[in-house]
Amino acid sequence: MNLSIRPRRNRRSSAIRSMVRETVLTPGDLILPVFLHEDEEDTPLSSMPGCTRWSIPGLVKEAGEALAAGVPGVVLFPKIEESLKSSHGEESYREDGLVPRAIRALKEAYPKLCVITDVALDPYSSDGHDGVVRRDKNGELEILNDETVEILCKQALCHARAGADIVSPSDMMDGRVAAIRAVLDAEGFTDVLIMSYTAKYASSFYGPFRGALDSQPKEGDKKTYQMDPGNIREAMRETLLDEAEGADVLMVKPAGPYLDVISKVRENSTLPVAAYQVSGEYLMLKSASAAGWLDEKGIVLESLMGIKRAGADMILTYFAKHAAKWLAEKS
Numbered sequence: 001m002n003l004s005i006r007p008r009r010n011r012r013s014s015a016i017r018s019m020v021r022e023t024v025l026t027p028g029d030l031i032l033p034v035f036l037h038e039d040e041e042d043t044p045l046s047s048m049p050g051c052t053r054w055s056i057p058g059l060v061k062e063a064g065e066a067l068a069a070g071v072p073g074v075v076l077f078p079k080i081e082e083s084l085k086s087s088h089g090e091e092s093y094r095e096d097g098l099v100p101r102a103i104r105a106l107k108e109a110y111p112k113l114c115v116i117t118d119v120a121l122d123p124y125s126s127d128g129h130d131g132v133v134r135r136d137k138n139g140e141l142e143i144l145n146d147e148t149v150e151i152l153c154k155q156a157l158c159h160a161r162a163g164a165d166i167v168s169p170s171d172m173m174d175g176r177v178a179a180i181r182a183v184l185d186a187e188g189f190t191d192v193l194i195m196s197y198t199a200k201y202a203s204s205f206y207g208p209f210r211g212a213l214d215s216q217p218k219e220g221d222k223k224t225y226q227m228d229p230g231n232i233r234e235a236m237r238e239t240l241l242d243e244a245e246g247a248d249v250l251m252v253k254p255a256g257p258y259l260d261v262i263s264k265v266r267e268n269s270t271l272p273v274a275a276y277q278v279s280g281e282y283l284m285l286k287s288a289s290a291a292g293w294l295d296e297k298g299i300v301l302e303s304l305m306g307i308k309r310a311g312a313d314m315i316l317t318y319f320a321k322h323a324a325k326w327l328a329e330k331s
């Protein structure tokens with residue numbers, strides 16, 4: 001054939017492919033979500049093979065291994081004992097609670113580790129919702145926005161006081177970013193970042209996570225606060241608001257089924273964008289590879305690359321530690 005343009009020339013060798021590569025995934029892009037509990041044992045989770053609910057010492061060891069592999073940050077998800085849960089989640093801002101103690105232990109062991117905390121009521125709520133629940137006159141559940149935001153502010157402040165580098169509100173209440181920023185600033189925590197769950201969808205992919213923390217809603221669903229999977233303009237509305245309210249990082253969640261949303265948020269904001277490859281996405285990849293149907297390393301790195309190529313600067317993934325090691329082997 002008489003072709004003057006042959007795109008295959010740019011794929012000829014590994015050296016050329018390396019020079020023309022547009023998106024590069026590195027361990028520094030990854031954040032490891034970790035589960036923790038009050039027990040002294042580390043409990044492997046049968047519902048999420050490969051994940052563990054850690055004791056504080058176990059968590060410190062795991063975070064150290066992730067950091068050594070090049071993963072710069074972890075985000076903490078506590079399982080709270082049923083007896084400590086309440087309608088207003090007071091346990092969420094107790095100075096000596098599980099999360100503040102874990103933050104202190106992690107920062108003491110690894111001052112350079114970026115410790116991120118989830119801000120929401122669900123692990124602490126006797127109703128299993130991200131906010132305070134009231135029953136309206138028709139018997140329907142209502143999740144109270146403004147009352148919840150007051151509690152989230154106390155929770156974020158408690159985490160900042162314990163040494164958290166980033167607080168990450170995952171509750172989807174209106175106005176919480178501005179309210180948290182104001183409280184942190186008033187208390188002198190102007191350096192603590194807010195990574196806001198900007199576009200968090202009401203997703204069936206969160207099921208295994210709720211099982212791991214025993215944090216399922218006791219009644220109803222989360223559709224009055226998490227977003228409808230059909231909506232993308234609404235994600236822009238949340239982006240504009242979070243930016244105006246002072247968020248430092250915007251997050252899209254889940255990641256894989258919402259690549260268009262990641263890309264649109266990326267195009268419409270100058271802020272860094274995070275994406276969360278959630279528990280259900282983890283299990284899809286894990287179960288297919290455990291069955292021997294797909295190659296784990298290949299599909300995990302490719303799924304993360306796809307999320308980064310869509311526009312994510314950082315990715316929360318349960319594969320973070322292993323993916324970081326695989327990336328090191330590759331280079």
Ligand code: PBG
Nearest residue numbers: 120122170205206209278279280
């Ligand atoms: C709770 C929270 C959830 C996840 C992160 N923070 C669950 C939910 O909103 O019900 C899900 C993470 C995952 O599925 O991996 N605020």
